[in-house]
Amino acid sequence: MAGTTDQQDAFRLEGLAKTFYPILPWHRHRAVEAVRGIDLKVPRGCIFSLLGPNGAGKTTTIKIIAGLILPTRGRVVFYDRDGSELRSRPRLGAVLEGSRNLYWRLSPLENLYYFGELKGLSLTQIRREADELLEMFDLTKKARASTQTLSRGMQQKVAVAVALLGKPEILLLDEPTLGLDVESSRLIQKRLRELVERDGRTIILTTHMMELAARVADRIGILSEGELIAEDSLPNLVAFFRQQNYELQLPRSEWERLRNDVSAFRFTEERSSDDEEVRITFHLDSREGFYKLSELLLSRRPQFITISQVTPSLEDIFLQITQHYAGRKGDEA
Amino acid sequence: MIRALKLFRAELVRSVLLALRYPIELFIGLFIMYILFMGLFLGARSLVRDPQVLSASLDGFIISYVMWFFVISALGRLAHHIESEAQMGVLEQIFLTYPRVLALMMIRSAVDFITSLLMVVVLLVCIMASTGKWLAIGTGNILQILFLLIVTVAGIYGFGLIFAGLALVFKRIGQVGTIMQFAFFFLAYFPAEQISGWLKVAFYSLPLTLGVSLIKTVVVEQSTVFDGTRPWLLLGLVINSAVYLLIGSAVFLICERKSRIDGRLGQY
Ligand SMILES: Nc1ncnc2c1ncn2[C@@H]1O[C@H](COP(=O)(O)OP(=O)(O)OP(=O)(O)O)[C@@H](O)[C@H]1O
Ligand SMILES: [Mg+2]
Numbered sequence: 001m002a003g004t005t006d007q008q009d010a011f012r013l014e015g016l017a018k019t020f021y022p023i024l025p026w027h028r029h030r031a032v033e034a035v036r037g038i039d040l041k042v043p044r045g046c047i048f049s050l051l052g053p054n055g056a057g058k059t060t061t062i063k064i065i066a067g068l069i070l071p072t073r074g075r076v077v078f079y080d081r082d083g084s085e086l087r088s089r090p091r092l093g094a095v096l097e098g099s100r101n102l103y104w105r106l107s108p109l110e111n112l113y114y115f116g117e118l119k120g121l122s123l124t125q126i127r128r129e130a131d132e133l134l135e136m137f138d139l140t141k142k143a144r145a146s147t148q149t150l151s152r153g154m155q156q157k158v159a160v161a162v163a164l165l166g167k168p169e170i171l172l173l174d175e176p177t178l179g180l181d182v183e184s185s186r187l188i189q190k191r192l193r194e195l196v197e198r199d200g201r202t203i204i205l206t207t208h209m210m211e212l213a214a215r216v217a218d219r220i221g222i223l224s225e226g227e228l229i230a231e232d233s234l235p236n237l238v239a240f241f242r243q244q245n246y247e248l249q250l251p252r253s254e255w256e257r258l259r260n261d262v263s264a265f266r267f268t269e270e271r272s273s274d275d276e277e278v279r280i281t282f283h284l285d286s287r288e289g290f291y292k293l294s295e296l297l298l299s300r301r302p303q304f305i306t307i308s309q310v311t312p313s314l315e316d317i318f319l320q321i322t323q324h325y326a327g328r329k330g331d332e333a
Numbered sequence: 334m335i336r337a338l339k340l341f342r343a344e345l346v347r348s349v350l351l352a353l354r355y356p357i358e359l360f361i362g363l364f365i366m367y368i369l370f371m372g373l374f375l376g377a378r379s380l381v382r383d384p385q386v387l388s389a390s391l392d393g394f395i396i397s398y399v400m401w402f403f404v405i406s407a408l409g410r411l412a413h414h415i416e417s418e419a420q421m422g423v424l425e426q427i428f429l430t431y432p433r434v435l436a437l438m439m440i441r442s443a444v445d446f447i448t449s450l451l452m453v454v455v456l457l458v459c460i461m462a463s464t465g466k467w468l469a470i471g472t473g474n475i476l477q478i479l480f481l482l483i484v485t486v487a488g489i490y491g492f493g494l495i496f497a498g499l500a501l502v503f504k505r506i507g508q509v510g511t512i513m514q515f516a517f518f519f520l521a522y523f524p525a526e527q528i529s530g531w532l533k534v535a536f537y538s539l540p541l542t543l544g545v546s547l548i549k550t551v552v553v554e555q556s557t558v559f560d561g562t563r564p565w566l567l568l569g570l571v572i573n574s575a576v577y578l579l580i581g582s583a584v585f586l587i588c589e590r591k592s593r594i595d596g597r598l599g600q601y
Pocket of ligand 2: 058059060174
C-alpha cells in the first residue's frame, strides 16, 4: 500500500477555508462556512479519497483545488516531480459533475477533440490519445454516436476520458462512480489504479461509497462540517479503530446488571434473535478507556461469553468518527 | 498567435457541428428576421406614398436593419451560451481546461461574427430580392465596408462581454438582453446625420451610431471615409469600439472573479 511519509507531495492545502456569502449584502447572516481550515498533504502517486456526509464540503474542497472556487483563506500549493513549488496550477483533469461535464449534442470523439484543443494539444496528439482513451474505457464502438444517446455509465466514462486528455498529473473526481453499474464502476477503478501505479499520477476522489473508497484509496480523509477530522491510510485507520472497538457477548440478565455501571462509555447494543444474549460494541477514545472499562467489568465479575477486538469496516469507522464529531460539536454548543 | 488560431478552429468546428445538429433553429431565426423586415418594409411603404422618397431612404433602412441583426447576435450569444453551458455543467470543464476565459470569449466572438456574417449575406440577398432594391456593394467598396463593419460590431461585442459576465454571476439574464436589443434597434435607426453640434458628438459616442452612419456614407452615398479628408471620423470609430470593448472586458473579468468567489460556475 502506498501512502508513506517519505513520498513526495503532489500538493498541499494550507489552512484552506471557504465561506459562501449570499449575493445580497443584507443576507450576509446566511453565510455558509463550507470549509473551515483544512491542512493536508497529498503525496504523489496515490489515490486519495475524501469522505464525508452530505454538505461536508467535499465538492467545495475539490473545486478550490481545481481553481474553480477561490478560497476565503489559505491556499493550495502544487509541487513538481522534484519537489519544488510550482508558481501556478499544473494541468489538472477533473470530472466534477459526472456526465454533465460534456457537450451532450456532440459525440465522444468530438468532445475529446474540442477539449483536447482547449488544452493546447496538437491534432495528432489528440488523435493518438483519443484512440487510446476510447479503447481504455471500452468506448471505441460508440465514439461517433451522439453523447446524449449513450447510457449514463458510458457518458461518465467519456467524461473521465476527457479529463485524462493531455495526461494531467493530478486528477480530481467528484463522485466518479455515482449511478454506475458494477461493471463500469470496476472498469473505472481498474483504470484509475493503473494510472497511479504505472504513471505515478495523483488522484483525488470523493465518494459516498465506502466499499469503493476501501478498495481503491491509498489514503482516506474524512470531512465533517468543513473540517478534516481524520486522515490516514486505510490500514492505519483500521488499526487505530481496532484498538478502540471492543465487542462483548453476554447473557441478557448479566447485561442488565452491568448496564448502569458502564453508562459513561459509548456503546451500541444488539440483541440475539432469541433475546437471550446481547452483543455490545464499545467505542473507546483511547487505550486509557480500554483499561478503565476492563477494570470496571472485572470488578463486577460478569459471566462473559466473549470479549474481542473488532476489526471495523471503513463504514464503521466513518460513522463512528462523524457521529462522535457531531456529538462533540453538540456538547460545545 | 498560433494558439489563438487553434482555439479559433476548435470553436468554429464546435459551433458548426452544434448548429448542424439543429439546423431548424438557424432557419427559424433567419426566417423570423426576414418576416420582421418585410413587415417593417410594407408598413413603411404604406406610410410613405412617394416612391422616390421611399427608394432614397430604403438603402439606409436596409443597412440599419442588417446592423441590428449583428447586434442581436453580438449582444446575446455569448451570454446565452454561458447560461446553457452552466446549466449543462460543461462550463466548469471549460474554465478548468482553458482558464484564460476572457481570451476564449473573444475568440468565440470572432467565430460568432463570422457565422452572423454568413447569415447576413443570406438575409440580405432575400431582402434585396424581395424589395427589388440592390445595395451598391461591390469589389470597389467591399473592403471598406468590412473594415467599418468589423470595427463597429467589435464595440457591440463589448456589451456582449458585459452580458456574458452578468450571466456568469446571475445565471438568468435573458430578459435584460432582450430589452437591450430594442435600445440598439433605436440606435441603429436614429438619423444621427441630421443632428449637429455637441449633441451629435454625444450621440456618436454611443455604440453603433457612428459606425452605421459611416457605412451608410460608403454604401448609400457611394462616397468614402478613407481618403484622409475626415480622419477623425475613423479614429472616432476605432476609439469608440475600443472603449466599449475595454469596458466589456473589465466587467467580464470582474464578474468572472465574482463567480469564482461565489462558486457559481456550476449548477449551484
Ligand atoms: N456556491 C455555493 N454557494 C453557497 N453555498 C454553497 C455553494 N456551494 C456549496 N455550498 C454550501 O456549502 C456546504 C458544503 O457543500 P459541498 O457541496 O462542498 O458539500 P459536499 O460534501 O460535496 O456534499 P455532497 O455529499 O452532498 O455532495 C453546503 O452547506 C452547501 O450548501
Ligand atoms: Mg458534493
